[in-house]
Amino acid sequence: MDDDLLQLPLDERLNHKLRNSCAAVAARATCPSIWRARRQLQPLAGVLANLFGHADKNVRAEATNLTVTLYSYLGDAVKPFLESLKPVQQKDLEAEFAKVANGGQLRPTRAVRSRKAAMAAAGAAGGMDADMGMDQQQQLPAAMALPDPFDFAEPVDVLSRMPPGIADALGNPSWKVRKEAIDALLVAVSVPRIADGRYAELVRAVVARIGDTNIVVATVAVQVLDKFARGLRGAFGPYTTSVIGPLLDKTREKRASLLEAVRSALDATCDAGSLDAIQPEVLAAIAHKIPQIRTESIRFLTRCFTSLPAPPSSLDVKAYCEALVKAMDDSTTDVRDAAAQALGTLAKVVGDRLVAPYVKKLDPIRLAKVQEYAQAAVVKGGCGTAASGGGAGKGIGDRARDAAGIDTATTYG
Template sequence: MSFVWKVRKQAYEDAAKQFELTPDEHDPTFRPFNQDPSLWKGAVADSNVAAQSDGIAAYCAFLKFGGRENCVRSRGHVITPIVEKGLISTRPATKTSSLEALLLLIEIDTAAPVIEDILPAVSAKLPKVIAAALAALTSIFHNYGCKVVDPKPVLKVLPKAFGHADKNVRAEATNLAVEFYRWLRDAMKPMFWNDLKPTQQSDLEAQFEKVKAEPAPKQERLLRSQQEAMARAPPPGTEGEDIYDGDDAEEPAEVDAFDLAEPQDVLSKVPADFHDNLASSKWKDRKEALESLFAAINVPRIKDADFNEINRGLAKSMKDANIAVVTQAAQCIEVLAMGLRKSYGKYRSIVMPPIMERLKEKKQSVADALGAALDQVFMATSFSECLEDILAFLSHKNPQVKEGTLKFLVRCLRTTRDVPSKQEVTSIVEAAKKLLSESSESLRSGGAEVLGTVMKIVGERAMNPHMEALDDIRKTKVKEFFDKAEVKAKDKPKPAPAPAARVPAGGPKKVAGAGPKKAPGAVKKVAPAASAPPLAEPASPSAQPRPKPAGPSKLGLPKPGGPTGLKAPQRRLAAPGVGSPRRAAAPPPPPPPIEDEEPIAVSPPPKPRIGLGRGGLAGRSLAKPSVAPTLAPIAASAAPASGLTAMERAELEELRTANEQLLRQVDELRHDKSKLSSEILELKNQNAGLIEDHTRDHLSIKAKETQLVRARSDAEAAEQVNERLRRELERLKRALSRAEGLGVSGSGVPSPMVMSPSHDDMGIYRDGSNSAGARSNRMSFASTMSEEKENGDAPPPYARSKLSPEARYTSASSGRGSPARGIRSANTDEAAHGTTGASASASNGVESWRRAAEVTSQLKARIEQMKAKQGFNRP
């Protein structure tokens, strides 16, 4: 390479011109550059800016006219110099040529190697190199889109560019993120959104709002492979291309976060005590366990593992009494199915029936969570797999469950891309027609919507047999939903079968005396004459139209056409002038036709007298008897390929009948299966309800037994208290009786004793007795008197001030003959007797009572004497 930049510049210009003049990519002009691709490294990174511009332009011409081999050989030598030297050039032409070279490298081959060599520049030291690399990536994705160029490697390094200190780098990163948003929308966010600062997120959201209203972007530059495919494609409207309207065209698949994200192992992030907390008796513990599970599995893509136990726990949570737990469990199922996609299909039978059973909840938030979970489970499976459970719950006894299942079925019909089979369509239609007679308006409308959506998929013609039994009002309702329905799966009409190759009428011509010939391309079925019954082969009509005989033939055979109903092909006639072995009696119209020598029937019926015919002795020609032997091989010829014997048609009808019977049996069995499945499900629900009732009754019985034991213990304690109170009451009654006996009698004179004291009351008349009974009786009497004083109904005490003046005066006298002295002496004796009685044993108790009674009698007598002396008894 020359050291003079002008020489290098001229060499680059000459090379570009030579590349343009080459006839194809195999021209010898490209050979030196293919043998040593490193020559281009010095050209695209030339130290002179003018020469570098022409060098990159020459490389672009080399790629444009050199083909894929030149691209692949030189790609690894030029991408890094172009990014580091060409894209940051101060000349606009150099920048444009550098970017064009990168786009050509992708156009000619693939994008992955080019992106792989550009990405290291994002970590370069110079900010202008990083900004130039990001701008080039933006241009690449703008031209080819995210379906041709994989965005995942770029999205991984994008947060690093947002964290750069240079504002130009951050601005180019923002432009690249906006370009990604045009193609990916919100699916790009899980890849890098959490690594950005809140201010950067808000700024990006503002930029995203500006492009939200823009139409979906389209690929502006095609790969060479795409260009060749378009060149090979036939023009629109030609044969071989299916022509459908725009509604039938399949929508392009959208790129979502699942396709961009890498699978993550979330099973290790699930808390170890998840199952224990999920089985807790406290609803808060169960809810917290589900929240921790949701935080662990809420990722764009989940690595497949054994989630069987987790799904069983989530399915059990669908029966939880707390709706917050149910809602959180439904959200866990939704994100788990969204993260696993097709791998979640094996868990469908575990979670779908419990979710559909819980559709009875009337709260809208719970219903929305359950519906979202069902939708994601359906997206992970297929319509045929979910249909059995859907049909089973359409006959549920709970109207709320029916309505939720109907809505789910409509969503499935709208989103599925698989056209249901005829048997599935029949099952869906029959279930929907039953709902048209429901008492609830929502169920009737749901049934009509299902029918309208199915009609949109299979077409009006296919639905006509199912719509005959409906009245006009329901047909109108179904037609309304049919007009409004939007589906992704449509039953496209089958192409018309190609017309069968026709055999020329009458078969090929044959010259008299020559052997039978087969027409080229014709296939004939040869059968021996003995194996085919006479009724199975129709007689061939003549070349010219003639009336058919009304009655049977002379030999008793059926007339041509026979029971098979097949019409024999027309015969082709030989050239005029050639003799025929069977010539008609009546002269035919000119030119004289010659009948084909290849008969169709083994034993043909006799021909009529008019026109040409065959069969029978009368039809034989007398002019050329030598031709007669040729009839023997002719009789053994086979029937035409298009005809069927009566036996074959009968066998075909039998097979069709058997097929219809089998189809009916299959439908009946499927209906019985669905009915039994619904019964099994209902019995399971009843069994679960009975188990819950049994558990509840058992717990209630245990509680009642506990209450009964407590009641018994309380009753025993109450009886003891009652007995104690009864004894206390009796004691109080006796004390009250004694107090009343000591009260004032008659005119106010106190009566010391009215009745005989009991055994317990002996302590009242004993002085200084140390017996426990006496002390307790005195205390009881004192307490009784104090209580009666408090209540205000105590009898007058023994106090001396309460006695009458006469009594006080009498008591004050100390004479020997004073009654008071006698009373005191009597009291002294009584006290002595009481002391003696108290110290005596239990056997002397009766004597003590007798003495007490005597003292009482004496006291009464003395009181009477005193009354008599004082004049109380005067009238």
């Protein structure tokens, strides 16, 4: 391959009139060795479409290979690039993606200089070796995170995609009319990114269908809320207080498919809102008379803890700890176990010192269970650097006993 071709930017190489195919080969070959920032990937949006429209079948074949390789490293982040392709091409690519194990999980073998600097900074803060191979690093710092498909997608005005009068149709006495309306709504909101808009009336209409007597309508309604929350993200925040309560109440559901849909929608709602905003509804659900709702609500709270972008406030820690410690005395085993896991996870997020005063009254067996969960917790969000232990080798059990004024050596010596 000519040296002058390699000197060109990636998008110019791939647009070269005579050497598209070999340029695609070169681009594919660089993926395992270079960690590409978003600004380097963005030009691929238009270039991939050009390659797939090329008259030369070899170019089209290499375009497919390049796209599959990108998918191996970026996962769904590559899909917004493909929206302008022909349906048959998209179908063929989806078939190829299905053959890729753990799409988006591969890691480059080395980093560009700017990324090495980020790794060095992260290493100074958290003990990561800047010279360590990227395939040896199990968790990447935020500065090294994979591109997010949401960042690449253009916001879609979903209101323009909906049939007129859809909110009224959702309340129609006929289940068939409601089913057609909710199905059409699911299609409309099934996009990577939804444009900000006034969705309050529509969200209320969908929430009302969560309790629909027709199980199919109820399931699709939950899926619509899931899509709304993931498509709007932070812009869905104002709707979380009206959505979270009905979703938590629906965790009483015995059907596995609907319960899984509810869990997914709850997680999306948590990501779009804040622990403070949903606190009243969550605390009420933790104290619900139905054990399954109590259990699922606490498990949901645990999942929220693991994905927090920032530590919760001291007021939130107090409110949730008090409710969870009370749940540790629940008559149902699942509730007690879920509460122990939630307390342990929260300790991993905010540090043992903040949680210890609330768990100091727990008996040694239950306290040990909390500490076990704290040590095993995996935090996915931006928290957790003040993880369990935090000094002098003490865990949450030791700190709780310190808070209670108990001599550990005397009690357990």
